[in-house]
C-alpha cells in the first residue's frame with residue numbers, strides 16, 4: 001500500500017493547544033491563540049509513530065518517498081508518480097514497506113527529548129528507491145524529483161533478543177548482539193529538529209502571506225519573497241511577469257540559468273542549436289542568456305515534463321515587474337533544488353542530437369548560476385488557466401495534484 005495522507009499531531013508552540021497538520025502543511029495555524037508559524041523542517045524531516053505502550057521501544061526507520069520519477073533512456077522517457085514507504089534498514093525479517101494505516105495513526109516530529117531508541121538508517125533514500133536502470137546499464141538515468149522525502153520511525157517492542165512490532169506483535173525480528181552492533185542508534189544530537197518561525201517579514205516585520213502548503217512566503221509591504229533555508233527564512237530573488245487584466249492568476253516557476261559540463265546552454269543561440277530551431281542565429285541571440293523554466297508547483301509527471309519542455313523552448317520573456325500581485329498567487333510547492341534535479345530530463349526532451357545528449361548524460365551535473373522565482377500570468381476560465389503569452393492551457397484540477405493524493 002502507499003503511504004499517502006499522513007497527518008502529524010503537534011502542539012502549538014505558543015499555547016500548547018493540540019494542532020493536527022497535513023503532511024504538506026508548511027504553516028501551523030493555531031485555532032486557539034491564532035498564532036501562525038512557519039514550519040522549518042530539516043531535510044529529511046524525521047517523524048515517528050508513537051508507541052502504544054510504555055515498554056522499551058526500538059524505533060526502526062522507513063523512508064517516505066513521494067514525488068515524480070523518470071527514466072531517461074535512448075528510445076523513451078518513462079514517468080511515474082511514486083508514493084511509498086520503504087525500509088531504511090536491511091534487517092532480516094523487517095517488512096519492506098510500512099504496513100500501518102495512515103488514517104489510524106498520527107505522526108509526530110522527532111526531537112532530542114523523544115524517549116526510545118531510534119536506529120540510524122542504513123540505506124540512503126536513493127538506495128531505497130525502486131530502480132529500473134542498473135548502474136552498469138550505461139545509457140540511461142533515473143531521476144527522482146522528491147516532493148516529500150522523510151524518515152518515519154515505526155515502533156517495535158524490545159524483549160530479550162527479539163523485537164515485536166508494536167501494533168502486530170506476531171511480527172517479530174531477531175535482535176541479538178550481532179544486530180544491535182550492526183544497527184546503531186541515532187545519537188540524540190543527530191535527531192534533526194523542526195523549527196517554528198514567526199510568519200513575520202525578516203526585513204520589515206509585517207505579516208507574511210502564503211497558503212498553508214507554500215514554501216515561499218510573500219511580504220506585500222516591502223515586496224519580498226522568503227523561502228526556508230536551514231533553520232531560517234531567506235530572501236529569494238523573484239520577478240513578476242506583468243499580466244493583463246485584474247483577474248490574472250500567477251503561477252510560480254523557477255527560472256534557472258545553468259551551467260553543465262558537456263552541453264553548452266549559456267545563450268539563446270546555444271538553445272537554438274541544441275533544439276535545432278529553424279531560425280537564423282543572430283549576434284543578439286549569442287549574447288542573451290538561455291533559461292530553463294521549471295514549474296514551482298506540483299503537477300502530474302507527464303504534465304510537469306511537458307511544461308518544462310514547452311516553457312524552456314518558448315523562453316517566455318516579458319515586461320518584468322518587482323511588485324507582487326495582490327491576489328491569485330499560487331503557492332510554491334516545489335523547491336529550487338528539486339527544480340534543478342529536473343534539468344537532465346528537460347535536456348533529454350529538447351536536445352535534438354540524442355547522441356550528443358547520451359554521451360554527456362553520465363557526467364551531466366547541472367549547476368545553477370542563477371535561480372529566480374518568476375510569477376507567470378494566466379487568464380482564468382472556470383475550468384482552466386491559460387498562459388497569457390504562451391497560450392498553453394492548464395486544467396485547474398491538475399493544480400490540485402498532490403493535495404488529493
Ligand SMILES: [Zn+2]
Nearest residue numbers: 012015030033
Ligand atoms: Zn496556540
Ligand SMILES: [Zn+2]
Nearest residue numbers: 201204219222
Ligand atoms: Zn517586508
